Amino acid sequence: MTAHLPLTAEAVSALETRGCTCLDWSRVRVSAGFDPARVRNVHFQGDIRLGSLAGSPEVEEGVPLTAGLSDATIVDCEIGDDVRISNVGCLARYRVEDGAVVTGVGSAVTRPGARFGNGVEASPVNEGGGREVTLYAEMSSQYAYLMAMHRHGEGLVEGLRRIAEGYAEGAACDRGRIGAGARVDQVGRMIDVNVGPAAQVLGAERLGNGTILSEPEAPARVGAGVCAEDFIIAEGAEVEDGVVLHTAFVGQGVQLGKQFSAENSLFFANCEGFHGEACSIFAGPYTVTHHKSTLLIAGIYSFYNAGSGTNQSNHMYKLGPVHQGVIQRGTKNGSFSYMRWPTVVGPFCVIIGKHLNNFDIGDLPFSYVTEEDGESLCTPAMNMFTVGTVRDGDKWPTRDRREGTTKRDQIRFEVYSPYTVGKMLRGEALLKELYEGTSREVELVRHKGVVIKRLLLRRSARNYADGIDAYLRGRVLERASEARRAGDAEALRQVLASGDGVHSADWTDVGGLLMPRERLRRIEAAVAGGELDSPAALDAAFAEAAAAYEADEWEWVRAVWRDRTGTSAEDLTPACLDQIEADHRKAAASFVRRILADAEKEFDPIARFGYGLEGGETERDRDFAAVRGGFDDNSFVRQMRDQLDAG
Numbered sequence: 001m002t003a004h005l006p007l008t009a010e011a012v013s014a015l016e017t018r019g020c021t022c023l024d025w026s027r028v029r030v031s032a033g034f035d036p037a038r039v040r041n042v043h044f045q046g047d048i049r050l051g052s053l054a055g056s057p058e059v060e061e062g063v064p065l066t067a068g069l070s071d072a073t074i075v076d077c078e079i080g081d082d083v084r085i086s087n088v089g090c091l092a093r094y095r096v097e098d099g100a101v102v103t104g105v106g107s108a109v110t111r112p113g114a115r116f117g118n119g120v121e122a123s124p125v126n127e128g129g130g131r132e133v134t135l136y137a138e139m140s141s142q143y144a145y146l147m148a149m150h151r152h153g154e155g156l157v158e159g160l161r162r163i164a165e166g167y168a169e170g171a172a173c174d175r176g177r178i179g180a181g182a183r184v185d186q187v188g189r190m191i192d193v194n195v196g197p198a199a200q201v202l203g204a205e206r207l208g209n210g211t212i213l214s215e216p217e218a219p220a221r222v223g224a225g226v227c228a229e230d231f232i233i234a235e236g237a238e239v240e241d242g243v244v245l246h247t248a249f250v251g252q253g254v255q256l257g258k259q260f261s262a263e264n265s266l267f268f269a270n271c272e273g274f275h276g277e278a279c280s281i282f283a284g285p286y287t288v289t290h291h292k293s294t295l296l297i298a299g300i301y302s303f304y305n306a307g308s309g310t311n312q313s314n315h316m317y318k319l320g321p322v323h324q325g326v327i328q329r330g331t332k333n334g335s336f337s338y339m340r341w342p343t344v345v346g347p348f349c350v351i352i353g354k355h356l357n358n359f360d361i362g363d364l365p366f367s368y369v370t371e372e373d374g375e376s377l378c379t380p381a382m383n384m385f386t387v388g389t390v391r392d393g394d395k396w397p398t399r400d401r402r403e404g405t406t407k408r409d410q411i412r413f414e415v416y417s418p419y420t421v422g423k424m425l426r427g428e429a430l431l432k433e434l435y436e437g438t439s440r441e442v443e444l445v446r447h448k449g450v451v452i453k454r455l456l457l458r459r460s461a462r463n464y465a466d467g468i469d470a471y472l473r474g475r476v477l478e479r480a481s482e483a484r485r486a487g488d489a490e491a492l493r494q495v496l497a498s499g500d501g502v503h504s505a506d507w508t509d510v511g512g513l514l515m516p517r518e519r520l521r522r523i524e525a526a527v528a529g530g531e532l533d534s535p536a537a538l539d540a541a542f543a544e545a546a547a548a549y550e551a552d553e554w555e556w557v558r559a560v561w562r563d564r565t566g567t568s569a570e571d572l573t574p575a576c577l578d579q580i581e582a583d584h585r586k587a588a589a590s591f592v593r594r595i596l597a598d599a600e601k602e603f604d605p606i607a608r609f610g611y612g613l614e615g616g617e618t619e620r621d622r623d624f625a626a627v628r629g630g631f632d633d634n635s636f637v638r639q640m641r642d643q644l645d646a647g
Contacts, residue, residue: 004029004049011036020044031081038068046076055082057099059183065101080180097180097197104186110176114192117210119168120230122247123264124148127280127298127314128322133266134164135249137171137211137232138535141268141284141409141511142542144249146524148282149300155528163527167535171211179214196220196235204228218252218404235404251409253401268302268511269409270401276306280314284329285411285512286396298341299325302512303396309336316340328362329509330392330415343449345369346427347420347509348383348392359449363426366467369450378450380427381463385594387602389415408539410513410546416471418556419507419514424464425560431461466587468564473584475557476569480577489574496558497570501551503559515545516552592641603631 007015012025014036022028022044033052056064067082074085075092085091085102093110096102121132124144131148146153147160178184179197186203193207196214201207203224210231214220220233223240231245234252239245244261251268262278269285276294284302291308298314298321310333315321323341330348333339338354345351346365353371359378361367366383369376383389393415400411414420434445435457444451452460476496483492504516523541526532532541558569572580601607611627612620632638 004031015039015042022048038066040068040070042069042071043073044075045073048074048076049078051079051081051083051098053079053081053083055099057082057084057101057181059084059101059103059185076175078175093174094176094178096178097182099181100178101183101185102178103184105184105190106188108176108178108184108187108190108193110174110192112174113172114174114176114209115168115172116176116192116194117230117232118171119165120209120247122249122266124266124280124282125298125300126322126324127264128320131324133249134161134168135230135232136164136167136535137213137234138167138408138539139164139232139249140535140539140542141251141266142513143535143538144266144268144282145284145511146527150524153524153528156524159527159530159533162530163533163535163538166533181216182214207231215404218402223257234408236402252404252407255401269407269411270399285409286399293336298323299327301327301331302509303329303331303392305332307333307335307337311336311338312341313338314341326362328365329512330389332388346423348389348415350383357449361448361450363423363430365420365423365427372451375444376450378447378452379456380431380452380460381424381467382460384463384467385591387595390595409511410542412512412514412546412549414514416467417507417514418516418553419509421468421471421560422505422507422556424468428461428464428468431457431464435461466591468560470584470587470591472557472561472564473580473587475553476561476572477577477581477584479554479557479569480572484574484577487574492572492574492577493570496572498558499551499554501548501553501555503552503555505556505559507556510542513542513546514549516556519545519548519552600631603628 007025007028007030018039019041020039027046028044028048030050031052033054034050035053038053053067055067057067058064065084067084070086072085072088073090077091078095080096080098082099083096087103088105090107090109091102094108118136120135122135123129123132125131125148131151133144133147143160147157150156176194178195179199181197182195182199184195184201187201188205190207192209194211195201196212198216198219199212199214200219200221204222204226206227208229210228212220212222212233213235215235218236220235221238221240222233225242226239228245230247233239233250236252237250237254239250239256241257242259243256246263248262249266250256253270254267256273258274260273260276264280265278267283271283271287274290275292276289279297281296282300286303287301289296289306293309294306295311296306297312299312304327312325314323325339325341326344328345328347331345332350334352337351339351340356340358343358344360344362346362348365349367349369351369355371355376357376359376361378364378364380366381368379368382396413434447438445438454442454445454479495480492483495502516502519504518506517507514508517508520510520532538561569608620608624612623
């Protein structure tokens, strides 16, 4: 730690000559190499520690300014080396670390016992309360999911609250921090806010009771006009352009801007929120809303895309806004779609139109739900064969903006997994039951708030079955591939036998992490019992669960394979596997052809409307080709055709 020495009489005289004042110069101490010539028009008060003030910190890339203090009031602060502070109305009780720049700030003050947004309770998912999440700066989506959604776990919420409160108590301090290399510029008011290293806080209007986590590898940015109260902003996040936050968590790689507003809301890895509004939402990883007319309220989402004008309502004019929506991973809303809570939507569904009734299609994944004559018409399994679903599975991993040292949210990106395929199994059984129990004279079958055309029941069940079997064959072949190539029968049997994974018939999506419910129950019991009693311990448990995904998945695949085929995976012979591979190639080719047929719609005559203005069909087609290219040249189409050729 840098040693600080009392000011010499010569240094005090030099400072006073340069317009500096202090009630008690003996409380100002400086490090070796301190240069009074770099201090001008500063009022010091209380205990002050000053660094050398040498060097030239950068305010913009390639634009260095001389370190020093000028035109500021500084109270009870510790200032590091190579710091620039100028035009600050009041900087009180802060540790400003090496290379930081603080300029044009009205006031930046830390009050005694500040907790910097830690320990604040947000109310996501249900605006009426009851799902409160206690915030702390290094919170993961898994912790928040358990605390919000597993209120039924005995002792669990209390254990999670103890973890958060322990963190908040440890973060409490009488002095705030502006980290090394951070820049705080043109900020109106900043009270009880910690600013991490390399963060950029530029033009924010008002910040209160918050933490801005940051590091050089993943600097956070808070920009012009931002107002935030009771907040956490994580590494690599960008919050700018007039965003308003109240009681909010903004996770790693999140981008909020263009006058977006949010209260009592949590945004986890790589979410995007622009223009619109969020109230009491749990935005799991990759939740995206980009439009002014969009309101997300009282719901839980992940890998979600809200079309323009998407809206929900969480009250039915009875006991107030106490209803909630559950939108499982991968779902999209079409433009100006509406849903009334409570509603449950299964994974990878598409919701189009205005739905005034409540429905539950949690076990009908990959469905389209459209509004038809006031009814919610469900077409199960339709979204399995669309270009968008295939592209989603490919694009999400490539769009991970988290570049920090630690990625706290554990995420699995698989479209087909024991979680989704388990729902497909239940959906297949349900559709068969509805088909067998419905008279031929009935056109529409009602199920939990939606209607399904009877003629689609058997076809949709078959689509689910084809998807289930394709997934199982793919996992078996992948597992057996190395031993098959080696021609080792015993190694083949061993690799297809049970491993060290955890088997559970049911899987769950815990804030972006797919895992067996049995493994989750063990974590919950450890939290409730006090064995997992810190953020680090809890994060390590979920990291272990993420690392065990493949082993756990195999145990699930083995069990379902046995139930579905009547044979054990370890009893499969090379000849059996050859037949499985032949069947799999045939089914995969059929699947790819259906995807290509869907992709080709993007190049049909309707897609060419508006091209080649003032010309005929020839000019239209040339204009279309110049803008969109050709079907055969499209990168996605080439990728799909390569799969066909490889098959």
